[in-house]
Amino acid sequence: MQTPVDATSTSAWAELTKLHDAFTPDLRGAFAADPERASRYSFDAADLHVDLSKNFLDDEVLAALLELAEQVKLPEMREAMFTGQHINVTEDRAVLHTALRLPRDAELVVDGQDVVADVHEVLDKIYVWAEKIRSGEWKGVTGKPITTVVNIGIGGSDLGPVMVYEALKPYKTGPDARFISNIDPNDCAEKVADLDPEQTLFIVASKTFTTLETLTNARMAREWLLGKLAESGAIDGSDEQATDAVAKHFVAVSTALDKVAAFGIDPENAFGFWNWVGGRYSVGSAVGTSVIVALGKENWENFLAGMHAMDVHFRETEPGRNVPLLMGLLNVWYTNFFGAESHAVLPYAQYLHRFAAYLQQLTMESNGKRVRWDGSEVTTGTGEIFWGEPGTNGQHAFYQLIHQGTKLIPADFIAVANPAHPVKDGETDVHELFLSNFFAQTAALAFGKTADEVRAEGTAEAIVPARTFPGNRPTTSIMASWLTPAVVGELIALYEHITFVEGIVWGIDSFDQWGVELGKQLALQIAPAVQGDQDAKAKQDSSTQGLIDYYLAHREN
Numbered sequence: 001m002q003t004p005v006d007a008t009s010t011s012a013w014a015e016l017t018k019l020h021d022a023f024t025p026d027l028r029g030a031f032a033a034d035p036e037r038a039s040r041y042s043f044d045a046a047d048l049h050v051d052l053s054k055n056f057l058d059d060e061v062l063a064a065l066l067e068l069a070e071q072v073k074l075p076e077m078r079e080a081m082f083t084g085q086h087i088n089v090t091e092d093r094a095v096l097h098t099a100l101r102l103p104r105d106a107e108l109v110v111d112g113q114d115v116v117a118d119v120h121e122v123l124d125k126i127y128v129w130a131e132k133i134r135s136g137e138w139k140g141v142t143g144k145p146i147t148t149v150v151n152i153g154i155g156g157s158d159l160g161p162v163m164v165y166e167a168l169k170p171y172k173t174g175p176d177a178r179f180i181s182n183i184d185p186n187d188c189a190e191k192v193a194d195l196d197p198e199q200t201l202f203i204v205a206s207k208t209f210t211t212l213e214t215l216t217n218a219r220m221a222r223e224w225l226l227g228k229l230a231e232s233g234a235i236d237g238s239d240e241q242a243t244d245a246v247a248k249h250f251v252a253v254s255t256a257l258d259k260v261a262a263f264g265i266d267p268e269n270a271f272g273f274w275n276w277v278g279g280r281y282s283v284g285s286a287v288g289t290s291v292i293v294a295l296g297k298e299n300w301e302n303f304l305a306g307m308h309a310m311d312v313h314f315r316e317t318e319p320g321r322n323v324p325l326l327m328g329l330l331n332v333w334y335t336n337f338f339g340a341e342s343h344a345v346l347p348y349a350q351y352l353h354r355f356a357a358y359l360q361q362l363t364m365e366s367n368g369k370r371v372r373w374d375g376s377e378v379t380t381g382t383g384e385i386f387w388g389e390p391g392t393n394g395q396h397a398f399y400q401l402i403h404q405g406t407k408l409i410p411a412d413f414i415a416v417a418n419p420a421h422p423v424k425d426g427e428t429d430v431h432e433l434f435l436s437n438f439f440a441q442t443a444a445l446a447f448g449k450t451a452d453e454v455r456a457e458g459t460a461e462a463i464v465p466a467r468t469f470p471g472n473r474p475t476t477s478i479m480a481s482w483l484t485p486a487v488v489g490e491l492i493a494l495y496e497h498i499t500f501v502e503g504i505v506w507g508i509d510s511f512d513q514w515g516v517e518l519g520k521q522l523a524l525q526i527a528p529a530v531q532g533d534q535d536a537k538a539k540q541d542s543s544t545q546g547l548i549d550y551y552l553a554h555r556e557n
């Protein structure tokens with residue numbers, strides 16, 4: 001693996017520094033000077049139409065950013081990823097989530113393994129099994145069909161499936177899906193409270209099958225299932241009947257099928273994937289099993305085809321029209337030259353209400369790093385803070401700060417032209433009203449409202465400053481025709497590749513996550529203290545001891 005290029009030592013970085021020093025954001029002026037600006041900086045990527053024109057961008061900046069990509073050897077690293085080289089250096093692994101969506105007739109052999117054949121073998125196994133659930137052929141222990149599947153997983157084994165399930169609700173043709181992730185026992189308790197155990201099936205999804213939250217929740221779900229079935233007399237409490245019930249109401253998704261068996265789930269009822277799929281990049285793998293049950297094979301194939309279309313776009317499109325490349329480079333421009341700390345993602349699509357949460361793991365677990373893949377310190381800031389909420393809700397919550405606050409927050413706006421549920425309010429098309437907000441916000445952010453415009457409305461001089469909008473808040477607008485399975489796949493792959501681009505510029509391994517280990521280890525060490533072990537408590541710092549004492553003094557059950 002080549003050593004990372006220090007981006008800050010490249011001539012392109014020096015050029016960007018120079019351009020930044022001379023750059024005065026003036027989006028009003030830029031649009032006035034160039035009537036073609038919107039069309040020159042708008043690009044299509046698969047089914048997505050992406051308008052970058054309201055960004056701090058001109059041809060010189062664009063050229064320097066693209067030159068930076070060349071100088072940090074981004075094309076070579078991209079090829080290394082797509083061909084299965086071990087670019088996850090700290091774990092010595094290939095990074096092949098793009099292989100999960102390769103068509104059946106593609107060819108990719110990595111480390112001596114026919115990856116495409118492996119991927120489609122598992123997909124076929126899931127499709128056959130999912131169809132049995134969907135058709136009612138698969139029966140629970142009392143002979144009833146399954147009406148709800150409950151995915152138990154956390155991080156990448158939760159956020160992807162729940163986001164896609166929510167995004168594609170209009171395409172649901174099968175059982176309901178629910179998602180338990182938090183080790184807070186209230187999560188599991190609430191999610192199963194109204195379920196019929198005879199018609200519920202749990203999918204335990206964990207890449208490693210060691211994650212404390214997931215295994216604890218899986219045990220709680222097993223207790224609940226067996227307890228409820230015994231309570232109603234559906235099973236008699238014998239070991240044989242318990243084993244039979246678990247076999248009919250539990251399946252697993254994991255790379256560690258030996259650990260699945262140790263948990264008591266028959267490996268026959270398990271769907272595998274591979275350690276070259278990172279958890280936060282795993283939604284297109286067997287981790288999506290709950291969604292496949294809910295949506296069916298055809299929709300899932302369209303979802304994977306959408307991801308693949310974006311992969312092809314990223315791999316093959318010329319740099320100046322390559323949307324993930326351009327968006328990733330713009331994020332570097334804002335982070336490293338304008339000092340932006342965070343990045344808002346604002347879908348004007350209620351079905352995408354979990355998209356920002358999903359992106360938080362994708363982007364922040366990937367690029368929240370302070371050393372490069374060769375172990376050296378990074379030489380510049382890394383890792384944007386991604387956050388967001390669907391519009392228009394966010395407009396009535398945090399947009400004030402984006403419009404008139406002192407922080408620069410680049411924002412991605414996402415909308416589709418057609419709603420799943422067209423509705424009129426009198427003569428008004430409600431989706432058009434909704435989209436008017438989408439169009440209005442990016443215009444207001446870019447162009448603001450000058451003091452003279454405020455005065456011209458007759459505003460009292462004393463409050464003119466408060467009612468003036470400075471503008472020059474950069475945004476990217478992403479549109480598609482419909483929120484189809486393919487479009488959702490394209491959006492996910494788009495942000496995966498944006499994340500990759502940023503990681504390569506910063507020289508970091510975007511595919512490990514050592515930073516989440518410490519908290520996991522400490523939680524295990526502290527657990528005995530929370531249970532009252534004085535010696536274990538004495539090993540903690542005084543603040544932690546005080547908090548545990550508070551808990552012990554106040555717990556009532």
Ligand code: F6P
Nearest residue numbers: 155156157206207208211279516
């Ligand atoms: O948060 C750390 C992490 O390892 C994530 O990367 C991963 O998605 C999550 O935990 C769950 O891991 P697993 O799928 O192995 O249970």
